[in-house]
Amino acid sequence: MKADNFALQSYLSRIGYHGGAKADIATVTEMMRCQLFTVPFENLDVQAGKVISLVPEEIVEKILNRNRGGYCYEVNGLFAMALQSLGIPYQFVAARPMFYPVKRPKTHMAIVLRVNGEEWLCDLGFGSYGIRAPMRLSLVDVEVKQDADTFVLNKINDHEYLLKALVDGEWANQYAFDLSPQDWIDFVPANYLNSTHPDAIFVQKLLIVLHDSAGRKILFGDMLKTVKNGRVEKQTIAPEDIVSILSDKFGLTLNAENCSTPHKF
Template structure:
């Protein structure tokens, strides 16, 4: 993921990261958490009637220079630029959101990074129950505690990966994906759907999620919810 106006030092300042960076799993983990805690998930432009731009330079301008957030294509696209600058191999994957009552197309974007001999699921743009740090793909059917959340990766009958989160004591499917690499342009139709279709949650309601070390703030419509380790 390349953008002519992306600068790694500017990115690191934007996410409040001051330590050394290397092409290793420790840096991957630290960058994901710092960006997650600094760049909000938000759909303000969709609510304003705009189709989200997937032009890389416009994403950089919006998220880095104007201090904005974005939804999955924007925040994960920005993270991909940082990985490319660090020389960490990655690919985009298309994921099927599974918290809707009806089956949905693969409209979500996530990343698979390869570092320290392992493949890691990275995702900074899934909103309320998004992972809070990279998940190693080889840790299947294993409970992974991330702060106050619990996640696991499993495989379905077709061999696809399935991300689950522990919600109110039960495992809840979040999204499914396989490892077929996707090109940036492959997400243009999904982005248009999420920006314009009346059934898309981003069109229906304002949604802002700001993660932080102790929890997250969720503004859905006109309702603000605070989630912490002690509960809402």
């Protein structure tokens, strides 16, 4: 995954990564954590009636130069550029969201990378219950604690994995994936569906998620949910306050430079 305007140092500055960056799992883990804490998962452009661009240079311009976030293809695509700059081999995988009442297509993108002969799942774009650090694929059926969250990888069959998260004391399916490598262009149809289809959650409601060491902040429609060390606070936001919440809680400023199309709120 390359973009002519991507520079590793600019990326590291954007996410607040300090220190040396090496082709090892410690660097990957810290980069993933820094990006999750600084680059929001967000669908502002979809809410503005836009189809999300998958042009790599436009992703870099949006997130690095305009201080925006994005959804899975954008934030994972940007992370893949950093992996490539470090010389870390990886592949994109197509994942099937599993929390819907009916079977859904494989519309989610995640990354599987290889370091010292080990394969690791990385994902910076699954929103509320996304993983917060790389997960070793060889470590199946073992609970993995990541800050206040807990995850587990199960094997559905010989080639397919299922990611689960512990939600309110119950294991909740998040998504399933296999190791069939996907090219960047393979996600164009799924991106169009998520950007335009009336049944897509990104079309229906505003969704912003920003992680931190204690949990996450989630703005879903007009509901702001703050998760801190497992405790949840909810607050209904008035329409006239949405813009200030985006700025104060998520570091997102709506202006002519950032968002050229009027939003629904």
